[in-house]
Amino acid sequence: MIALRKTAAAFGLELVPLDGLMSPAAGDVLIEVAAAGICGSDLHAYEWTPGYEFMAANLPVTVGHEFSGVIRSVGKDVSDFAPGDRVVCWPTKTCGKCSSCLADEPQNCSRRSIIGLHCDGGFADMVTVPVANCRHVPDELDLSIAALSEPLAVGVNAVDIADVRPGARVVVLGPGPIGLGIAWVAKHRGAKVLIAGLCDPLRLSLALQMGIDDAFDLADKSLEQAVADAFGQSADRVIEATGVARSVSDGLAVLRPGGILVVAGIHSKPLELDLTRFVREKKQLRGAHDTTDRALREAIQLLAENSDALSKLITHRRPLSSGIEAFELARGRQAVKVLLFPQGQDVTFEGEDA
Ligand SMILES: [Zn+2]
Ligand SMILES: [Zn+2]
Structure with missing residues (x-):
């Protein structure tokens, strides 16, 4: 198989041949990757921008955390998932023992690590992940959109x-x-949204x-004017x-007293x-x-129910072999979203309609 890997603490990624994977360990599943999206954090890893030095300790590592696929084999102690199941993954691996994990807030785990940044991810034919990270894909949802x-x-x-409540006036930057x-x-x-x-x-x-x-370009109009309009x-x-840090102060300037500004950028x-x-x-x-x-779980359901609108986010599809170009x-x-297809994008996966 081939994999797109970070092999050195410097700009770039490498498309490398890899030996076949061994059978999954207890609690793990082996997934044949159908489609994997390139994320902003993958681009940071590629460009080796400040803030990603933590990856250096884990190199070489196969990147990619936004993937869907079909389970091909399962390790011991795996229930609820079986070979042939169509899945997506939550890329955060958690310890299960810290106070956040015990409080049922695994997203805040103090020892969390990310599949595709700390350990091998989905820009490969196959990836092994803990079954706890898998979520079923509904039958009606295409794996590329998943x-x-x-x-x-x-x-x-x-x-x-x-x-965000119905009727709220929301600005997305x-x-x-x-x-x-x-x-x-x-x-x-139900919000009114300006981007x-x-x-x-x-x-x-x-x-x-x-x-x-509403959508507008700051090259044409100021944020204050667009919000007023x-x-x-x-x-x-x-x-x-x-x-961009400046956009946070610009955003605060158009926010009403008592309003909420959420910073989601890195x-x-x-x-x-x-x-x-x-x-x-x-x-x-x-x-x-x-x-x-x-x-x-809500995102998976939204994709299943709104495939037409949300699939517009996918602007490019490329085979994994063209990963660097992608x-x-x-x-x-x-x-917007570039998807990579390790098996070629015309492959129909078992359990998936043509
Ligand atoms: Zn991502
Ligand atoms: Zn934890």
Whole structure:
């Protein structure tokens, strides 16, 4: 088999041949990967941006955590899942013993590690994962669209953290795959949603195609003006998915007193904040990262029920053998979600309709 691996603590990835995998250990399952999406964190690992040095201790490692596939074999002590089952994975491995795990908040596990960053992930023909990380894919959901489960679940979680209610006026900053997912989920919950980008016409027009109320480019209009035009008043919620610190202070400026701003981007620079105004206006600043079991299950269901709208997030499909080219594509703003297909994309998986 082949795998797309981080082999050195430097820019780049390597497509390498790998020996076949052994049978899964107790509690693990072996998955034949159907489709795997390139995530922003995969791009950071590829570009070797600051904040990803933790990977150095685990190299070489096969990247990819947004994958779907079919279980081919199961280890001892595996119940509820069997060979032939179609699955997606929650990429967070937890210890099961820390206070967060014992409090049934595994997403906050102090010893968590990520499949595809700390240990081998899904940019390969086969991947072995703990069965605890697997979730069933409903029959009606195509496996390539199911590969969106994890990134959409990140969006569902951000909308949960923002406590978006029906009728809320929501601004989403950043029309990347996570921002678009957040905007769609907020809209689906009955909010009025405005999404903003900077010099990003293609992805903003995709937002409108997905049914988001309003999309605008900061190259054409200021955020204050766009919010005034769309809502006639300040926003109730702002959700940031840009990774640009400045957008957090810009977002706070259009948030109403008592409103909530959720930071969902990964930031390499610190934020300068007018704390006096922040405190007097009693604004809430919250961080959202990763997802929860609840949000992942909701994301899978949303994908099954709204495949037409949500599959628009998939703009490119490439065989895994073209993985490096696909990463270069994903770095640009002409792509939203790029999916890699280890088995070729025309393969029909057992248990999946043609
Ligand atoms: Zn991801
Ligand atoms: Zn734990």
